[in-house]
Amino acid sequence: MTISKTGSLHLEDLHVGQRFTSATHTLDAEQIKAFARQFDPQPFHLDEQAAANTFFGGLAASGWHVAAITMKLLVSEKPAIAGGVIGAGGEIAWPRPTRPDDVLRVESEVIEIKPSRSRPERGMVTLRSETLNQRDELVQVLTAKLVVPRRAGSPQD
Amino acid sequence: MTISKTGSLHLEDLHVGQRFTSATHTLDAEQIKAFARQFDPQPFHLDEQAAANTFFGGLAASGWHVAAITMKLLVSEKPAIAGGVIGAGGEIAWPRPTRPDDVLRVESEVIEIKPSRSRPERGMVTLRSETLNQRDELVQVLTAKLVVPRRAGSPQD
Numbered sequence: 001m002t003i004s005k006t007g008s009l010h011l012e013d014l015h016v017g018q019r020f021t022s023a024t025h026t027l028d029a030e031q032i033k034a035f036a037r038q039f040d041p042q043p044f045h046l047d048e049q050a051a052a053n054t055f056f057g058g059l060a061a062s063g064w065h066v067a068a069i070t071m072k073l074l075v076s077e078k079p080a081i082a083g084g085v086i087g088a089g090g091e092i093a094w095p096r097p098t099r100p101d102d103v104l105r106v107e108s109e110v111i112e113i114k115p116s117r118s119r120p121e122r123g124m125v126t127l128r129s130e131t132l133n134q135r136d137e138l139v140q141v142l143t144a145k146l147v148v149p150r151r152a153g154s155p156q157d
Numbered sequence: 158m159t160i161s162k163t164g165s166l167h168l169e170d171l172h173v174g175q176r177f178t179s180a181t182h183t184l185d186a187e188q189i190k191a192f193a194r195q196f197d198p199q200p201f202h203l204d205e206q207a208a209a210n211t212f213f214g215g216l217a218a219s220g221w222h223v224a225a226i227t228m229k230l231l232v233s234e235k236p237a238i239a240g241g242v243i244g245a246g247g248e249i250a251w252p253r254p255t256r257p258d259d260v261l262r263v264e265s266e267v268i269e270i271k272p273s274r275s276r277p278e279r280g281m282v283t284l285r286s287e288t289l290n291q292r293d294e295l296v297q298v299l300t301a302k303l304v305v306p307r308r309a310g311s312p313q314d
Binding site for chain 1: 211219250251
C-alpha cells in the first residue's frame with residue numbers, strides 16, 4: 001500500500017477489495033444505558049428487567065449506539081484517510097442485537113471507487129463495514145459513501 | 158387516526174402517506190464536541206479553529222450525532238408506536254452539515270406497510286424521516302424499516 005508523506009490514505013492509495021480491521025471496543029450495560037438515556041430512552045435500552053418482556057428479550061444497545069461505536073473504531077484506524085472519515089450517507093442494518101459485554105470490532109472492505117468529475121481534487125469511495133461481536137456474529141452492516149481527497153492537487157498536499 | 162386503548166400505534170393504525178412531526182432539539186457547540194470526543198474525534202467535530210480548514214469549513218456535528226438526535230425526537234413523539242421504535246435498518250444521507258445552534262426537528266412519512274407472512278403478530282413499516290434545521294434546510298434523510306406489532310393477537314394487547 002502506498003502511503004503519502006503525511007501517512008494518510010488518498011484516493012490513489014485505495015483499491016477495490018482492500019480490507020481494513022479496526023481495534024476492539026468492549027461494551028457494558030452502563031454504556032448502553034448512558035447512550036439510551038441521552039438519545040434512545042426506550043425500556044429495552046435502559047433497564048434489564050423492563051427489557052425482558054420486549055422484542056429484544058433483554059437489554060440491548062441502541063442501533064445508533066452501535067453505529068457511533070463503529071464510527072469511533074473506523075476513525076481510529078491507521079493509516080487514516082486523508083481529510084478524515086467523511087460520510088455522505090449509506091445503508092445500515094442491524095441483523096441482531098448488541099448486548100452488554102459484547103466486544104465489537106469492524107471489518108471493512110472497499111467496494112467501489114469513483115473519482116469525481118466535477119471535483120477533480122476528490123472522489124467517492126464505497127466502504128462496506130461489518131461490525132462483529134466476540135462470537136464473530138454480525139451485529140451491524142454499514143455500506144457508506146465516503147468523500148476521499150486525491151493526492152495530486154488536493155489541499156492536503 | 159384510531160388509537161388503541163393503551164394510546165399507542167399498532168400496524169392497523171398506520172397508513173401510507175401518514176405524517177408525523179417531532180418536537181425540536183437545539184444543538185450547541187458543546188454538545189457537538191462532547192459527542193465527537195466519545196464517538197467521532199475528528200478535528201471538524203471537535204474544535205472551531207481546526208474545523209475552519211477542513212471539508213466542512215467550520216465546526217459541524219457528526220452525522221451519527223444527528224442520527225442519534227433524530228432518534229431521540231422520534232421516540233418522544235406521541236402517540237408512540239406500540240412496542241417502541243425498533244429499526245431493522247435503512248438508508249441515511251446527510252445532504253448538508255449540522256452546525257452549532259441549529260434547531261432540529263423531524264418530519265416523517267409512512268412510505269410502505271408490509272404485514273409479515275411468517276410473523277402474523279407484526280409487520281414492517283418503512284418510515285421516511287427528514288431532519289430539518291430552523292431554516293427548513295434538510296440536514297438528514299433517514300428511510301428506516303421499523304418492526305410494528307399488529308393489535309390483533311399481538312403481545313402488546
